Amino acid sequence: MSEIQRPGALYQQVAAAIREAILSGEFTAGAPLPSETQLIARYQVSRPTVRNAIAALRAEGLIEVRHGKGSFVRTTGTPALTINRRVTRSRGGQFTSADGIEWTTAEAPAVFRSHTTQATGALLGLDAEEAVFVCDRLLTDPATGTRALHRTTIPFEVAEGIDTLAEAPDREPDAIYALLSEAGHTLWWSETVRARMPLPDERTALQLPDATPVMHLARITHGTDDRPLILEELRAGADRAQLVYRITADKAAATRSSRNA
Amino acid sequence: MSEIQRPGALYQQVAAAIREAILSGEFTAGAPLPSETQLIARYQVSRPTVRNAIAALRAEGLIEVRHGKGSFVRTTGTPALTINRRVTRSRGGQFTSADGIEWTTAEAPAVFRSHTTQATGALLGLDAEEAVFVCDRLLTDPATGTRALHRTTIPFEVAEGIDTLAEAPDREPDAIYALLSEAGHTLWWSETVRARMPLPDERTALQLPDATPVMHLARITHGTDDRPLILEELRAGADRAQLVYRITADKAAATRSSRNA
DNA sequence: TGACGTCACTTGTCCTGACGAGTTATGAGT
C-alpha cells in the first residue's frame, strides 16, 4: 500500500481505507465499488490481499458482491417486516396479544412425527427423544416477499389430551390456542429472542444475503400449573425483520419499581 | 477430494464434509479439528481450498480458530446472559417490568452532548440534528464476564422540562423513570429488537468472537399523550445473550383473539 | 530444581499464476 501505515495486516489496512471511503460518503449506498483490478492498482497489492479485504467488509455486512457485476455498498434500509407483540390491558381485564403482519403460507405445511432434541426438550420440560408432532411452514409477506420459517412442536402427550388435536396437528396457532382454552387451560406465553448466523439450509430457504443473522423467536404456550404445552419457533432474516414489544399499563397503574436496562 | 462429488465448489464439498463430521458427532463440542496440513492430506486439496472451507465454517459460527493452536468446534452453550422482561398484571392493577440480571458498571458512565441522527431522531419523533444528552455505559455481568453496551438518549427539550434531570442526565434508567412519573407522566414502553453484524469497535468493546451478531434492543419510554421521551439502547453479543418476554394474563383473562406467529 | 532458549507445531499473511463462470457491451451478420 502506498498509504500511511495503519495497524494490522495489509488487507486490514485496505479494508479500513475502503470502509472509511464508504462511511465518508465517497461511495454512497448502492453505488459500485472499484473492481478488484482497480483496487489492486490503487493500493499496489496483490489480488488475494484485495479479496481478503473485501471478504472482511462482506463479513461486516457493509458491502455486497455480485458475481460478474462487482461490489456494491449495501443499503441499510429499515426492516420491511415488523413483528408486533402487544400486551394491552383494555377494559374488563381482557388480554390481547397480536401480530401486525399478514402472512401467506406459500406451500402446504409439512407435518411429521419426530422426537425432542436436547434443546427443544428442555424448553418443553421434557427429556430428549420424546415423541412430538412437528409442523413446518414457510411464511411469506406478500407485500415485500420477505420470508420466515415457522415451526410448531406439539408433544404427543399434549396432543392426545386435547380432542381433535392429535388427528390434525397442522392447525394454525390460533386454532390450537382455542382448543387448549376450551380444554380448560389458562394460557400464558413466554417468548425467547435469540440471534445467530444461519445454517446453509436456512440461508437458502430464507434467501439471505451475506453476513445476515437470523432472529430466532421461541414462543412457549403454558397452560394450567404453568405446564409447557406447545413450542413455536419463528426464524427470519435479521436484515428485514424486527420485533416490537409494546408494554402498556392502564391509567391506574402509575407505580412501578425494580431495575431496568 | 477423494470423496463422492457433491454440489458446488471443492471447498464447499470439504466444508460440507467437515460440517457433517461435526454434526454427526465425530468432533464433539470444544474438540480440536484436524490441522490444515492434515485436512490437506485427508481431502487431497490445496491449502487455499482448505482455508476457504474453514472460512465458510467460521462464517457459520460452527467452528472457532485460534492462531497457533488450531480449529475447534464451537460450544453452543446456553446464553449466560438472559434479559428478562416481565409484563405481569398482579392484584390492584399494578404493573411491573423487571430485569433478571445484576449489572456492574465497569467504568464511570460517559456523558456528552450530541445530536440526533436520522435513525435515533425517527425513534424519538424528532428531526435529525436535534440536541440530546447521550450517556454511555459498559455493563458487565460479574458472574460470567459478559459485556453489554447501554446508551441513554435524552432530548434537551425533555430534560429541561423535568427538574434536576438536565443537571445530571447520567442517572440510572429507574431514577429517570421516577422523575418522569413525579412530573405527572403516565409511562409506557415499546421495545424493538433487531440483530446485525457488529461494527469493528463493537466487536472489540464486546469482545465478540467471529461470526457473532449483536442483538440491538431499543426501548422507548413514552409519556402522556404517547409522546416519546427517552431512548435506551442495549447492545450485547448474541452468543451470550437472549431476551425473554413473559406475557402473563391474570386468571380472569381467558379470552384471546387475533393472529399469532 | 528452576529459568530460559530452541524447535516443531499451529494458523496468518501475501505473492504469482491460471482457468472457470456470470454479465454486458460491441459488432458482425441477417
Place this chain on the structure above:
DNA sequence: ACTCATAACTCGTCAGGACAAGTGACGTCA
C-alpha cells in the same frame, strides 16, 4: 432494424510457494 455470437469485463475457484507470528513442549544450562 434486429439477432446473436463474440469479446471484454467482472468475481469465483484452485494450485503452489514463501515467510511471519502465535503456541507449547522439550531440553539445556545455571
